[in-house]
Each structure stands twice: as structure tokens, then as C-alpha cells.
Amino acid sequence: MLDALNDPHRIVITGVGLAAPNGNDLSEFRQSLLGGRSGVVNFETRYIGKVLAGVCNFDEFRYQKRKERRRGTRAGSISIYCANEAVRDSGLDWDNVRRDRVGVYLGITEHGNVETENEIYEISQFDYDTTCWSHHHNPRTVANNPAGEVTLNLRITGPHLTLGAACAAGNAGFIQAAQMLRLNEVDIAVAGGVSESIHTFGIFASFASQGALAVHDDPTKACRPFDADRCGIVVAEGGAICTLERLPDALARNASIYGEIVGHAMNSDASDFVLPNASRQVECMRLALARADMQPEDMDIVSSHATATEQGDIEESRALQAVFAEHPDVAVNNTKSFIGHAMGAAGALEMLGNVPAFEDGIAHATINLDHPDPCCAFPQLVANEPRPLERAECILNNSFGMLGINSVLIVRKFPAEHGGLYA
């Protein structure tokens, strides 16, 4: 019964839009991941000067007027681009879609820092005269801003929310959307995660003060998860948004289905503000597997969260070993090694970059793994070069964040004979 095609609790991905530092759509992004092309570059930030960052170069004005961009935020602009791309890709007859039955659910790590820093800098130029503080500050910094800008742009009148979930947020957007579809609150969900974080100096300064900000002469070599020569986090911007639908609805309109969300879980470490906790990560992965009614050996790709901090890499390695040690065929990879840490977008980008493996049967690599840290060494890690897989039907995606928030998403290939995009 679980596998029945008329089961409205089955949730599928029917459209994809993304902006990554190394690709402005899924095809470009996938080619970069398979080709080892980094998106990390030198970047100037206020007060600090030169830092390293994953910087996107999508066309902000493809779907947005200049005035709308001026009124809004970078996170809103990224969201609008990705949401429009996803809707267009979905093949939905958008003009005839009931917009009151569409919901927007976007994961964010933080929001508002960029605009607040901008305004403080601005009034500093006027001797801190607060009458020069912009009236746009509040609409730009309310926590729902990125999702709200999508509703304004696409004339969506259903619910919209951002999910504040630190760096577990990308998965959280998908999970919230799946739940709202199952509750029949909406018929179509526009969901994923976004990040504008490279435009706030504070995130760089805070990681630097924590001793966790990457510094490297070669930007493309800077992000080195699981490597003994790791040097910390590279902050990135980006977004990844999907259209999600209940399976019977998707089948009824002959949608092309990228994959099915078959399992998910979120939990909390309850142990530290910043340090991760392998035991809770294990519990989160096992809960997602149990909900999917699957075993570790059913997974073909595990998209790791590792950010290239010593504690984070080692804790996740311990967690992965605990769940997958007996399953040598699973491929563990890491997207941050290419683009840095896209914060609220990370989980969504990292999942979607792996989804085309359903067709090409390849696990993209973890690059910059020149000297694997013995504390993180496990044979399943796909080091430096892509790995062809015997089977590519299931992806488990880890995303973990500060305050001990963990999220795991499992996406399964959908059979081509029933509408699956990938043969």
C-alpha cells in the first residue's frame, strides 16, 4: 500500500531551480560537480577586506524588475530567481494554478543581518543620525522576507514561511513542505533553502573569531572537508528551490518527477551551542531511514554535511561510520568542497546536486582531499574523482546546524515507467 501510486502522502519533486556559486541551473551545477569546478573566489567584505566566498552570478533581473530588487533583499532576489526557475521547470500551467493553494517554505540560516549592517554603516556616514535609517529596513528584515518576496513576485496567495534552522535549513524547507502537502494545506509547495550570508561581514568575523574561517592562497583549494589540511569554513551564498507535489497530483498532470521524498527526520543535540553531536546525528539518520522503511544498505549516496572544521568533520565521520560502516558500497561525498558552505541553501543545493546521479549513475567527488584526515578516513568517501556506482537509486542528505539542529532527507529515484524523469 505504501507504494501505491494513488497515495497522497507520497511527495515528489517536480521542478528544480537553483543558483550555486558554480552553476545557475541544475545542469550547470551538475557539470561543475562532476568536472571538479569550484565556485569559491576572493571576495571583498566591509571592514574585513579580502575573504574567500562562494559567490553566485545568476541574472537577478531575469524574473525581477530593478525596482523590486531595490526594494527587496539579496535573499529575496535569490529566492525569486530559484522559485521562478522551479515553476518554469515544473511544467505547471502557472496561469491556471490556484495560487491560494500554493505554499512557499524556505529554509534560512539567518536573515536581516545584511540589511542591519548596511543601515548601521549608512547612518555612520551621517554621524549616527537615526532619521537617516531606511524605512525599508523592516520589510527587508522581517524573518519571512525571502519567502514573502517570492509570493509578491509570483502572485502566490497561499501561506509562506521561512524556516529558521541554521545550517540544517535546506532540508527543513523540504520537510515542512512535505508535511503541509500531506496535511492538504496546499496543493503545490515551492520549497528549499536560500542564503545571502556572504553579504554580512558579521558571519565572516564571527567565524574568524571562533578560529573557524578558511584562509588559503588558492580559493579553489580552501574548502577541504575531511582533509588533514583543512583550514575552516568558506561562506557561500545561493539557493535551491523545488516544486513539490503529492504523487497523485503530479501523475495526473504527467509531471516529470525528479525523485520522491521517502524519508526525513529532524532532531536536536541538546548539548552545545556550536559543537556537533555524533550520537544525535546517528539518531537523526536512523529515524529518517526508519520512516522511509529502508535500511542503510538501501542508500547509494550519502551527501555529507561536513564543513571543514575539525570537530564537525570528525563528529560526522563517527556518525557515518556508526550507520554505514557495514556497507562499503555506499558513496559518501561532500558538495561544500566545491562551493563552500551555502548556509540556509546548503542542504537543498547538496541534495539537488546529487539527484542527477539517478540518471548518470555517478557519485560526484569530495575535492581537495589531498591528505585524508585519519580520524575521518573511511573507504566510502569519494575522494577527488567522481565514482561510478553499481546502483544509484537512493540519496541520504545530511544537514546539521548551530544550537544542535539536525536534519536528514532521503530522496529515492522514481520509476521512469510511472513518470520518473530519469531512465
Added chain:
Amino acid sequence: MAPPDIRQVVLDILERIAPDEDLSDLDDSSPFREQMELDSMDFLDIVMELRKQYRIQIPEDEYEQLISMDSTVNYLIPKLADTPAAV
């Protein structure tokens, strides 16, 4: 600053606020809002830009003076009399 210079100041502000609009045919005697998309938040941008650029504080009960280009320029003439035009 002479009236033509003040007009240019206001026009520059409008072009920044409404970057998608063609203002070359702006009728100076007609209200801005009849000729371009200009909501209350945009209007406040005019007030804010004048405050930032020229330290002009415009009381709320005088906002109606900024209804058209002609009325705006006339309102600003005494306030910008001693301000040199940008070169």
C-alpha cells in the same frame, strides 16, 4: 542652486527610485503618481534622499508639497538657495 539644478537633483532621485521607468517625458506640472508607479514607500525615498544628500528635514505635514516636479522644485528653492549645484 538654481531651479534647473534642483530639478535635476529631483530627477536623479526619481531615476534611482524607479529604475525601470522612462522619465524623459515627465510632465513637471502633473503629479508624479499619475505618471509613474510611486507608492508611499517610494515617496518616502524622495524625502530620505533629500535628507541624506542635502540635510533637508521635511516635516510630514509638508509632504504634499512634493506632489509634482514643479511643486517640489518650488518647495526646495529656498531650502537649497545656499547650496551649490553639483559640478
